[in-house]
Every structure is written in structure tokens, then in C-alpha cells.
Amino acid sequence: MADPTEGSRIVEEKVLQEADLGDLQMKEVPFTGGKVLLSKVDGRISATSHACTHFGAPLVKGTLTKSGLILCPWHAAAFCVGYKGLCGDIEDGPAWDSLKMYDVSTSDGWIVVKGERITSEEASAKSWLPVRPVRLPNGLKLKRDGDAVVIVGGGPAALGAVSTLRDSAFSGPIIVLSSETLLSINRFRLSKGAFSEKDFPGLQLRNQKWFDDFGVDFRLGTTVTSVDLANSAVTASTGATIPYTKLLLSPGATPRVLTVPNHNLSGIHQIRTGPDAVALTTSLSSASAAKNGVFDIVVVGTSFIAGEFASYVIKAYPNATVTLVGSQEQPMATALGAEVGRRAFRAAYERKGVKFVKGSLASYTADVSGTKVASVTLNNGTEVPADVVLTAVGAIPSTGFLKSSGVPLLPRDGSILADAHLRVRGVSNVYAAGDAVTFPDAWTEGSGDIRIEHWDVAINQGRLAGRNIARDLAGQDLLAFDVVPFFWTGQLDKSFRFAGHLTKPYPGSETSPVGVEIKGDPESPTAPHFSAWYYEKATSKVVAVLTLNEDPKAVQFAARLSDGGSLLLSEVDSL
Secondary structure, three states, rough: OOOOOOOEEEEEEEEEHHOOOOOOOOEEEEEEEEEEEEEEOOOOEEOOOOOOOOOOOHHHEEEEOOOEEEEEOOOEEEEEEOOOOOOOOEEOOOOOOOOOOEEEEEEEEEEEEEOOOOOOOHHHHOOOOOOEEEEOOOOOEEEEEEEEEEEEOOHHHHHHHHHHHOOOOOOOOOEEEEOOOOOEEHHHHHHOOOHHHHHHHHHHHHHHHHHHHHHHHEEEOOOOOEEOOOOOEEEEEEOOEEEEEEEEEOOOOOOOOOOOOOOOEEOEEOOOOOHHHHHHHHHHHHHHOOOOOOOEEEEOOOOHHHHHHHHHHHHHOOOOOEEEEEEOOOOHHHHHHHHHHHHHHHHHHHHOOOOOOOEEEEEEEOOOOOEEEEEEEEEEEEEEEOOOOEEEEOEEOOOOHHHHOOOEEEOOEEEEEEEEOOOOOOOOOOOOOOOOOEEEEEOOOOOOOEEOOOOOHHHHHEEEEEEEEHHHHHOOOOOOOOOOOOOEEOOOOEEEEEEEEOOOOOOOOOOOOOEEEEEEEEEOOOOOEEEEEEEEOOEEEEEEEEEOOOOOHHHHHHHHHHHOOOHHHHHHOOO
């Protein structure tokens, strides 16, 4: 049923017999030369674009939850098609844009879709991705006065909060105070490639026009030096005092610096910002040029950023020697357990020529110039040659400016203590989100408070904080943070997915209450695949899963938890 209007891009087509789409089912169907995704929740049919707006994953291979969310099979971006209406909005996860929506109806037993024609050029273009950019709600008129929201920090949590504040019809001033030189960036990309200043625009998640359109006063290069809770104001490094009605603290975390002898030598790096990535790239290029590509790279740390960086440099500099130094025998052991580290990661890296050395950093040694690093020395006396060093040994909450503010901080790490609604404990008009926040664990009974440093969690916490600030101002009940943690890591051209949460001590420790069962073949040199199921030893209840090449198990597990379900170790094969 093509639209009769000549030249019109609006078309209407029968795409599938209604009986062929069951409840809680998705089907990808042809539409005007391209594809749309049909989904059905509680008898209601929706038609959306078929690919995730994050990296273009086919959503039909994902999971449709009972609550009406489509979860992307790769990174668990969540789009609503049920509980909020047939909207396609991005709700959770790492995507920033929503799905395109199409009008859908039924006629004579057929599902009929109406929308813009997908041209052959669009359908065939590798870079074309149908998206619906997040925009201001229709009719929302922004105001320059009235209730003001101030956000400290300009990372993913801040961007998530801005999006949901406006989506929740908050029309007042929003001021973002960021110590960095760039707008909110794709920080997780920094450990995976080479960067120059020319790459900065492409790293930014939103450009200046987007923030202008959303009425956001985004102040770069502005460090907050103090917070005055009594007078609801913050003081910036510029000397300005900025009042707020509601405050969101999302300062993020700062890479841990190992202050051993000679730690200020050139060639030693941490990575957190765009300029950090450029400096590291420059060091690598210079060292390679000086030694005809035969040089030494040392990574202090053996967890995710260390592995991602090692994966990049062994391809970019094939004649370099790459060594990972860590206090544990196996990589990823602290986060994922020693068995997973040995079977899924170490063997694969060693096949690529990466060396592992156990020990803790004791000092750096300078070259003959006295200014540049030449080697690292460990506490056991081992000396490792080093022309370039990346230290990736965790991060510390960037909360020094809060120490005398009255904002409650966890003594152990200086993180901000928030309640289940992400409101700062004991402070009614201040919220917190992201890497610097400790909050109640909603997933593991009896585990108490936790802090999670994942990109996805920071975004989702920012989104919820924005919603709750708007609800707070409107006198509505607040929502609890209960989005299932999900993260991924790209290493050695493989993508590992993780859903759930592990509390310390981690698997592999004798005192850990959590065991792990690995199903599959993580050690295959040609076709590795596995699922590592983490479970409570006392109850056999699964609390987390790590997968490789077994999509969409991680997303299915996250969906089950999101729907209020649980999974026993004996049930994992039926998931």
C-alpha cells in the first residue's frame, strides 16, 4: 500500500501477518527497501528502527523484557516500547539517541507500518544508522531564572542528567562546571587507540550546539573548590559563587598516581582525558621513531584499561616488547577471579607475545639524560626496561573539594555517600552520580554499600539523578537506582560482556562467598567462547555472568534481573 502522493517519502506497507508475531517477541521485517523491527508487549505492537543507536547492533538479536524494554545484545542499551508507551526512547545503557518510530496498525490480519521511505542509498550505506536524536519536549520553554540545577563534573553522568532533566520538562537554568577542556567525551575509547587534537570533536558525545539548544551553560576549565551547603552555593576556581536550587555532584575519579621515586619522569602516563591520550600517543610515536620500532612498553596494572591498551599497542607497534606488571599472578584476577584471568585472558595475551611480571612497583630509573624513564623496578628487585609506561592501577574519587563541606564521604576512599535515590545522605537538595559515588547495592542481598566505576553505570546514574531532581522539584516520589550493572571490554579483537555485580573479596579468594563455573572453551586459540557464571556458594544463586562469543546470554541475564527474576546455577543452561 504505497502512499499515492507522487514523490512523497511517506509510505505504508503490509509487513507481517499479525498471527506471526507473538507476545514478548521481536521480528525484523523488510520495509521500503530497508528494515524495521516489530515488537509486541502485552498485545501492543510497535515498529522501530532495527539497529541500536550506539554501534548499530541488530536489536532483533537482543532481548525484549516484560517491562517493555528492548535490550541491545552487545552493550545492553535499553529502549522502551512498552511501559512508557510506544516511544522508542533511550532509557538506559550507553546509547544517547532514541530509535526511530513508525506508525503501526493492523488490517485484515496484517501488521501495517507507515513512515518515511528508506532509500536504497541509506539502506546500503555502512555508516548510515537510523536514529531519533534526543530533543527538547514539544512546547518546553526554557527559562533564565527560577529553580536552578548546578552539576559539578562534565562526564557521562552529567550528560545523562541533562538529558533526563529536560525530558522530564525541567525548564530552569542548568549550569555544568567541568575542570576539563572538552565537552563530555567517549572516555572509554581513550585506551584503545592513537589520538591527536584533531580527534577531539569526534570524541565529544554532544557538540556545543546541542548544549546551547538544551539551554545548558557548560563552563569548561572551571574547577569547583568548595560547596556551601548552608547557603546552597558552590565556589569555582574563577572566584565565582554559583547558587543552586538542586546540586548534582558527579566529579568522577582521578587515576591513581604511584608516587614512587622518579614518578615524574617523562614517558610515564595515566589516561583519563583527551589531552592525556594525546600525550601518550606522542610518547609512543617518539619512542618508536627513536628505536626503529623496537622499544619497550610497560603497563603497570593488569585489569581492564591495562588489557585494552595492551591490545592496541601490540597491533600498532608489532616489534615492541609489551610487559604487564601486576601484584596478582593472573590478569583481571581482582575483578573477575584468578581462574577466569588465567584461562580467558593470560594465555591469549601470551600467544601474542605479551609478557607478565608479578610484583609491585618500587621505583623508576631515568635514562642518561636524567629526564626520561628507562626502566621500572619492582619490590622483588626485578627490573623491566621501559621507554613508555602506562600506569593503570585504579582511580580515586575526585572529592577533595568536599572534605570540609559537610557532604558525607566514605573514609576508606573519599567517595560520596548517597541513598537508593542517589540523593546525598542527610542533604535534601544534593544528589550524586558516577564513579565518585557509594550507594546501596540493589542486587546482592546483605552486601550493603557499593561503588562501581563503569561507564554504563555512570550514565544510568546520571539519568536517574536528573529524573529524581525533576521529580523532587515537582513534589513527586523519587525513584530508586536499580538498573542492572552491565559493562564490556574489548581486548585482542574480542568483546567480553559482563552483567551483574561482584562484591569483595572477589572469586579466587579463599574467603570469597562467591564461586565461578566456566562453561565453554575460553582457551581455544582459534574460536574461544564461554560463559563464566558467578554464584553465591551458600545458595547457588547466580549474581553475575561474563561471556565471550555467547551473545545474548549476558543481556538475557540482565533482563531476567530487571524483570524481578533470579537464576540458579542449575538453571543457566536453560537461559
